[in-house]
Amino acid sequence: xxxxxxEENGRSxxxxxxxxxxxxxxxxxxxxxKYRRPLFGFLSRFTGDAGQxxxxxxxxxARALARPGAFTKPPLAPWLFRxxxxxxxxxxxxxxxxGALPGAGTGDGGEREDGGEGVPDVAAVSPDRVVAxxxxxxxxxxxxxxxxxxxxxxxxxxxxxxxxxxxxxEIQGCPLGTVLARMRYALAKLRAALAEDxxxxxxxx
Amino acid sequence: MKTTxxxxxxxxxxxxxERALARALEACPMPPMPAGTVEGIExxxxxxRAASxxxxxRALWMSAAAAAAAVALWFGTWxxxxxxxxxxxxxxxxxxxxxxxxxAEAEAEWLSPYDAEFEELETTLLAFEALDFDSDxxxxxxx
Numbered sequence: 001x002x003x004x005x006x007e008e009n010g011r012s013x014x015x016x017x018x019x020x021x022x023x024x025x026x027x028x029x030x031x032x033x034k035y036r037r038p039l040f041g042f043l044s045r046f047t048g049d050a051g052q053x054x055x056x057x058x059x060x061x062a063r064a065l066a067r068p069g070a071f072t073k074p075p076l077a078p079w080l081f082r083x084x085x086x087x088x089x090x091x092x093x094x095x096x097x098x099g100a101l102p103g104a105g106t107g108d109g110g111e112r113e114d115g116g117e118g119v120p121d122v123a124a125v126s127p128d129r130v131v132a133x134x135x136x137x138x139x140x141x142x143x144x145x146x147x148x149x150x151x152x153x154x155x156x157x158x159x160x161x162x163x164x165x166x167x168x169x170e171i172q173g174c175p176l177g178t179v180l181a182r183m184r185y186a187l188a189k190l191r192a193a194l195a196e197d198x199x200x201x202x203x204x205x
Numbered sequence: 206m207k208t209t210x211x212x213x214x215x216x217x218x219x220x221x222x223e224r225a226l227a228r229a230l231e232a233c234p235m236p237p238m239p240a241g242t243v244e245g246i247e248x249x250x251x252x253x254r255a256a257s258x259x260x261x262x263r264a265l266w267m268s269a270a271a272a273a274a275a276v277a278l279w280f281g282t283w284x285x286x287x288x289x290x291x292x293x294x295x296x297x298x299x300x301x302x303x304x305x306x307x308x309a310e311a312e313a314e315w316l317s318p319y320d321a322e323f324e325e326l327e328t329t330l331l332a333f334e335a336l337d338f339d340s341d342x343x344x345x346x347x348x
Contacts, residue, residue, distance in 0.1 A: 028243055032242065032246065033238070036235070036238055037231070041235070054239065058245050058249060059249065061249075062246050062250040062252075062253055063250075065246065065250035065253075066253035066254050066257065136229050137231075137232050140226060140229055140230060158219075159223070159226060159230055162215040162227070164218070187222065
């Protein structure tokens with residue numbers, strides 16, 4: 001796959017990665033900048049806290065850099081998001097062990113994972129869970145934050161990471177059909193939660 | 206920096222709804238990357254690598270120790286024989302082992318300043334043992 005080239009210098013992610021390995025410090029800075037929005041967006045959707053997201057963002061890159069030989073075949077994004085996903089999952093597991101979070105459902109739509117409401121209660125989302133967003137984007141972000149964990153992961157990996165469903169399935173360690181179902185249920189809940197916004201959004205799309 | 210994030214042909218493969226949602230989310234402002242982020246990442250990576258090396262070294266040390274223990278066990282079995290007979294140690298081998306004692310020289314050197322005191326103590330003890338307290342309690346010899 002050769003569609004990961006930055007428009008600035010025409011280098012692929014792998015070229016940049018290797019250049020950094022040879023001591024070109026700027027190559028890492030360019031990669032970090034390139035993946036800033038998708039990776040930070042993905043992480044902040046889970047923690048809701050910009051400081052924590054920043055911490056995870058740095059940790060994700062550090063873990064990737066600690067194993068430079070692991071990235072030999074593009075694309076870079078699925079590998080990075082896998083590391084970020086595992087960080088977030090570790091965090092959730094820890095919270096669950098400590099009793100700070102209820103047990104997570106599979107997010108496949110068969111069960112009520114959102115407190116039995118079926119449709120996320122956007123108004124119930126605390127302000128600090130809302131990523132700095134604007135108008136429609138802000139409301140979408142809030143609705144996404146109210147999705148069950150697995151659906152939120154799937155949605156965010158797809159929307160923030162622009163990953164293929166096959167790659168999401170590998171990251172989440174589940175069948176492709178499960179991922180597709182999670183995405184379908186996530187979109188259905190968003191449509192219901194953002195019915196009015198969807199009308200507005202349809203006009204601008 | 207303007208970049209191409211369409212690494213997986215998202216724009217082509219996604220539904221219109223997905224594309225529009227993605228664009229709406231992308232329009233949200235993003236907090237700027239704090240200064241020193243890249244340096245922080247490199248620092249963390251170095252720490253992770255160091256920790257990984259330390260773990261590998263510890264694992265290597267543990268396996269070496271286990272191997273040494275296994276060899277010692279095997280050697281002990283070989284010396285005692287399969288029935289667990291007591292090790293055979295001839296007088297020559299004991300003398301030889303004592304002669305080859307790597308600590309003997311260091312020990313002698315370390316104790317040499319006390320030789321005179323040891324001798325004096327030994328003389329005192331011998332004299333004390335030779336006393337006959339029952340015969341005459343007042344006849345305590347001068348040491």
